[in-house]
Amino acid sequence: MDIQTKPRGCTSFKVRQLMRRLSAHYDAEVSKSGLKTTQYSLLSQVKRLGPVRPVDLAGELKMTASTLSRNLQPLIAAGWIVQSAGADARSLLVALTPEGEAKWREAQHHWKTAQQKLNALLGVERVLALHQLIDESLELLGADDAADLQD
Incomplete structure (x- = not known):
């Protein structure tokens, strides 16, 4: 067997290839609930955090407030998420x-099926x-400090 002493090819490209395949795998199953995988994840985070300020939710999801707002709109329009007054x-x-x-429970069933299929495949x-x-790579890369990656 040929043992490589250094990585060959672009790590970013390989990770993106894997992400596309994983996303397609989960999307195929979760879409049976009428949700995109990203929408299921958003519902899951709102459920986990309980009533939450959008700024805190955006921080938890590592996305900008404007991206979160765009992603929330279809869920609000569908009646799955509600916005209400906060402390002030x-x-x-x-x-x-x-x-x-109820939509989250339905989608969770499909997500679990996707996870079980992935566990069986891999x-x-x-x-x-x-x-x-x-997890180790994110920690080493400083997942919260993208500025370090620009040097």
């Missing part, structure tokens, strides 16, 4: 509606190793 007149909270909770050991490698 200037703040808002977002929360799941009962319909949003093997649980490989999935665990992938999670560990991703």
